[in-house]
Amino acid sequence: MNVADNYIRINVSLPSDLVKELKEKIPFRGISRFLSDAAKEKIEKEEREKAFRELLEAPPAFPEIKDSAAYIRKMRRLDGKRMRRLGI
Secondary structure (H helix, E strand, O other): OOHHHHOOOOOOOOOHHHHHHHHHHOOHHHHHHHHHHHHHHHHHHHHHHHHHHHHHHOOOOOOOOOOHHHHHHHHHHHOHHHHHHHOO
């Protein structure tokens, strides 16, 4: 099987100064890989940001807890097994 079978050739327009910089910094046979990796990173970043925005818009999981730090401190104090393990 040819490695190129999983690839599709496309025509992309880029600013000339960007192409010049790519040619200076990236080996000739590596530009496609570089652009492919950059596109994947950008897509993954946008997906993470979208998921984070959706998470921020979601209702709180525990609305009855007003001060989460105080709640955790209280839970830790009441956890006798944990206290013994820590030697407190």
